[in-house]
Amino acid sequence: MKNCTIFLLIAFCLKLSYCLGQAEVKLNDKDGMVLSYKKGKYFGERYDEYCKTTFDIYKVVGIVENKNQDKAAFVVAVLGFEGKTCNKIYNDNGPSGGEIIDKIYTLDIPGQTTHKSQYWVNKVVHLLPGDKMEATGYVEVKKGEPCPDAESNPYFTYELFSGANNNETANSEKVPANSIVEQPESKKVSYSELIVGKWTRIHLMNTSGVDDDLSEPGYYDEYRANGQLIHANAVENDESWDYHWSINGNIINMKSVYGPSHNEILFLDDNKLVIKTDWGNGKYAVETYKRVKDKPGKKAR
Structure with a gap:
């Protein structure tokens, strides 16, 4: 009995050691931009009355580092950690209950960090040369299940700004209108103003494993100032007018x-739009669009 107790204690300690001592996991190291995360710090537990189940809670940390010595960076970095949650069920004919379902816990590093955004050569950036930022999140798994991992398809993009552009004038300044960064009141532009125009999708990533660069010549979405959203195919001169946005x-x-839907803007500036669509049950898609600019001499409809 004593040997059995010692064995169980050793096994428990090994589990904690693995979770608490897990080394930093590097997901990207390119162009001097490093994306990584720390997982496995046991935070506590929670008992769910609906599912009659105890969930372990783990603290995860996402990290982006700019190792460049002469370039600043504007970053979009979203990690998804696979975990579990209780899906509550309401039944008019009986007691309420719940079922345990998969859930992707999202960690938006620039959005959740305490790191302050900076100015660099007349642009707002997240990271100065040699700088880094961290964000913390919490993931739940069923009691006794392994520590959560980041999903296989993190969403990570960045724009580097070189010090060679120090001669840019204030008139050429383009400040990203995005809730992720801090902008002076005089520079703020609302999402509603900035999104107006034509956009074509160039990239899709989702939790089903799709991670594709896309090119659909002629297809675009047009957000009009009157609240209409037009899906169009310029090649076939085909339009759909069934959508309204706010x-x-x-x-x-x-x-x-088809009913209402709600999409989250992860990034928006003059030329780029990144949207996250929640499909439910921990599934989601992240789509990247670029602005379609009318040719010189051609008026927008």
Whole structure:
């Protein structure tokens, strides 16, 4: 009995040692930009009355580091950690209950960090040369399950700004209008203003394993100032007028004959739009769009 107790104690300690002592996991190291995360610090537990289940809670940390010595960076970095949650079920004919389902816990590093955004050669950036930022999140798994890992398809993009552009004038300054960065009041532009125009999708990443660069010549979405959203194919001169949009904070609210939907803006500036769509049950997609600019002499419809 004593030997059995010692064995169980050793096994428990090994589990804690693995979780607490897990080394930093590097996900990207390119162009001087490093994306990594720390996992496995046991934070506590929670008992769910609906699912009659205890969940272990783990603290995860996402890290982005700019190792360049002469370039600053504007970053979009979103990690998804696989975990569990209780899906509550309401039944008019019996007691309420729940079922345990998969859930992706999202960690938006630039959005959740305490690191302050900076100015660099007349642009707002997240990271100066040699700088780094961290963000903390919490992931739940069923009691006794392994420590959570980051999913296989993290969303990570960055734009580097070189010190060679120090001669840029204030008139050429383009400040990203994005809730992730801190902008002076005089520079702020609302999402509703900035999103107006034509956008074509160039990249798709989702939790089903799709991670594709896309090119759809002629296809675009047009956000009009009157609240209409037009899906169009310029090649076939085909349009769909069934959608209306509005923005609250960084959420795009869509209305159509198919029902309402709500998409989260992860990044938006003059030329680039990144949208996250929540499919439910821990599934989501991240789509990247670029602005379609009309050719010289051609008026927008």
